[in-house]
Amino acid sequence: MKQSFLNLIFSISCFFSAMFAESAQDSLLGSARVVFQTNYGDIEFGFYPNVAPLTVEHIYKLVRLGCYNTNHFFRVDKGFVAQVADVAGGRLAPMNEEQRKEAEKTIKGEFSDVKHVRGILSMGRYSDPDSAQSSFSMLLxxxxxxxxxxxxFGKVTKGDETLKKLEELPTHREGIFVMPTERITILSTYYYDTEMETCQEDKSMLKRRLAASAVEIERQVKDEMLPLTTRNRKRRM
Incomplete structure (x- = not known):
């Protein structure tokens, strides 16, 4: 009986610890939101501008420039990470000069006390701590x-059901990477601000979303049968 009571207390303690940890993470979120529309569903995420300001500024600019459109998740390691490829090598669509210039930038490693738990966004890099560019992982x-x-630099705010779908996809191992056998394409992206959106602005946001989707899906249909690329494998976690 005593052991059962202690187990119950421990379980309750773990539950509240997890709840408080999530609440602390949410308090770090800024108002900007980004949505990746993939061929397996949408994933929305927000940023931690006070935790990693340089990283947030860089990734958000890449999003606003449309750099992640037609990119893909090149790595899905169940229970660990779903990793987005570097845009320079992962996109199906060619990049313009402005996109290329931003994608080539490297960002100083902004390491913090925030913990790597499910839903967290974390930059990929090479062995150099200041080598992050555009690849990042969503913790599973x-x-x-x-x-x-x-x-x-942020966390997933909606779309955990999509991440669960990705975790169930068939994979194969190549070196240290567990990779999906099917391409997980980011068909299009859009962004909005939770403090600025009104009903009227929601209509504008929907128009932006549909317009972006139409262009990118048309490109995707043309390239749907392209073989899986194994580029960007050096960038790891």
């Missing part, structure tokens, strides 16, 4: 061994 589980080593 807790990964404390990444803490203080990779720059956390």
């Amino acid at each position: 589980g807790d990964a404390p061994h990444l803490d203080h080593k990779y720059a956390i």
Whole structure:
């Protein structure tokens, strides 16, 4: 009886610890939101501008320039990460000069005390801590061994059901990477501000979303049968 009571207390303690940790993460969120429309569903995420200001500014600019459109998740390691490819090598559509210039920038590693838990966004990089560019991961589980080593800059705010779909896709291993056998394409992206959107602005946002989708889906249909690329594998977590 005593052991059962202690187990109950421990379970309750873990529950509230997790709840408070999530609440603390939410308090770090800014008002900007980004949505990736993939061929398996939408994923929405927000940023931590006070935790990693340089990283947030860079990634948000890449989004606004449309750099992630037609890019893909080149890595899905169940319970660990779903990793977005570098835009320079992962996109199906060619980049213009402005996109290329921003994508080539490297960002100083902004390592913080925020923990790597499910839903967190964390930059990919090479061995150089200041080599992050445009590849980043969405955490699919807790990964404390990444803490203080990779720059956390935001978290998934909607779309966990889409991440669960990605985790169930068939994969194969190539070296240290677990990769999906089917391409997970980011068909299009859009962004909005939670503090500025009104009903009228929602209509404008929907128009932007549909316009972006039409262009990118048309490109995707033309290239749907392209073989999986294994580019961007060096950038790791």
